[in-house]
Amino acid sequence: MISIVVPVFNEEENMEAFYQAICSVMEKLPHSFELIFVDDGSKDATPMVIDRLSQKDSRVRGLILARNFGHQIALSCGLDHAKGDAVITMDGDLQHPPELLPQLIEQWQNGYEVVQTIRLTTEGVSWVKKLTSSCFYRLMNAVSKVRVREGGSDFRLLDRKVVQTFRRFPERARFIRGMMGAIGYRQTTLDFVAPPRYAGVSKFSPTKMLHFALDGITAYSKLPLRIAFYAGLVFGVVSFALALHVVYIKFLTDEAVPGWATIAASISLLSGVQLMGLGIIGEYVGRIFEEVKQRPLYWLRQEIGLGGKGDSKES
Template sequence: MSIVVPVYNEQLNIEKFYTEATKAVQNLDMEYEIIFVDDGSRDATPLLLSRLTQQDEHVRALLLARNFGHQLAITCGMDHARGDAIVTMDGDLQHPPEMIPQLVQYWREGYDVVQTIRKDTKGVGFLKRQTSKWYYRLLNALSPVHIAPGGSDFRLIDKRVLATFKLFREHDRFIRGMIDDIGYKQKTVDFVAPPRFAGKSKFSVRKMLHFALDGIMAYSKIPLRISFYAGLVSAFLSVLIILHALYSSAVGSAAPGWTTVIVVICILGALQLMFIGIVGEYIGRIFEEVKQRPLYWLRAELGGRGEPEERNR
């Protein structure tokens, strides 16, 4: 089994996570490896990972050359995983390591994907709960791929699923949607996420908005269609305003027209800018894909295979 753990500035959580994860898998009667993927940390995280790889041959560390983001860090770990079953989870202990044996049990029963569903997160405020709930409603309304509300990147997948996942090489990744889209025999497991063991979440508002946008843009063309239909509605309203202006002029009750002109300009200008932005998002993603750059590159690989080595993917 391979356990893939993306980390970014998690020096306060690394050793605790390692202890808890090792305790959870030692009695499973299977070989295992813990793959930490350092996503360009600026604290002591790489140093701690280096020590762990020297102390325990089950630990590997992939050090990315810079910060590529959570989803690409997970992808890097999955690309390098060698297990028959691959578990992905965060290293802040909000994905409880003690659940790993339960995921493995369902895998042994024949499930190819065992997906955890976060029913609640201790210590999270009302606003974040509500925005998360409405985001998944919006995403499922726009996308043909259903994603379970509360879905997380804490899951187990079979090596057959991993082989299929590796065929998907787009840069703007929404792995929750990708795994659901791949199919195979799936099982869901509910859990309540505990508070972070230490430190603060690295998901800023900007990162969360970008992640949410990736989820919508990656699996839906509906925003483009909304743009088209809104354009039609806008054109229809413009015709009505023109007819109203002509009628007012014909009966001699026309006002100077300043208000009407300003309203029309504001409405049409706002619609145009908004939909140009939507089209621009899609064009920008096309631009990124056609360059065919590697998804990530490593500055070092520690543990498991001896000497550090340079790798690009």
């Protein structure tokens, strides 16, 4: 059986078309499948659409999170509940083409345990978003030992044993693309061009993208901490040399030293470097704080389909 995990957030306009597209592709294949929608705290009618689809088709399940936990947590929730021999994760806005599903499954049958799709481009996306995305992947690969392919997406197939391994990763600040790069197993890739969204607008705001980038960098690299250390070391040496210069002028010469501009500039520069270092350390300490509380990664308000009774569950 193939499990298809789809995190959704305020996607009521896309749900029916997505369901029809998945069924039209999967029903031509010699595999049974389940379609798991993970509602990430939607404010629109998305949960009701999931409920309607589950009543019409027993292959549809719904996991309704108690609040918005974020895309990566929603994906993790779906992977925790998937029952298939292989699990495919994809978005519900039809920018991950359902037509690629047979190719993913074919690669899995050829012996690959992780089949990762690579987005070559997205139709209709601005050059600013393309540029920032490219810069992020280059920065990520420069500072991290784990390589993440540029254009990598959360549209992928995972073998059952990979899913079981993934469930053992307990961290809360999740960057699944990096986790897949570090998880090993036999991996291959498929390229695709993402079409425009079927309906609605992207819910991935610039703020969420920034947080996503910070999670990725801090989860897989200590280089920012080292940069702060080396910057502090360099400026410490410079400050010591400046102090020796001031002592020399003060006690060994008769020159007047106005110097207020130099001192003010030096203080401002060093204060900025110190604040930068504290900010970097604060990012890591904040993540440690979130981890040591050991709260559940997510909890459900309701489970729909296949015997779901609407009871809250935690993980």
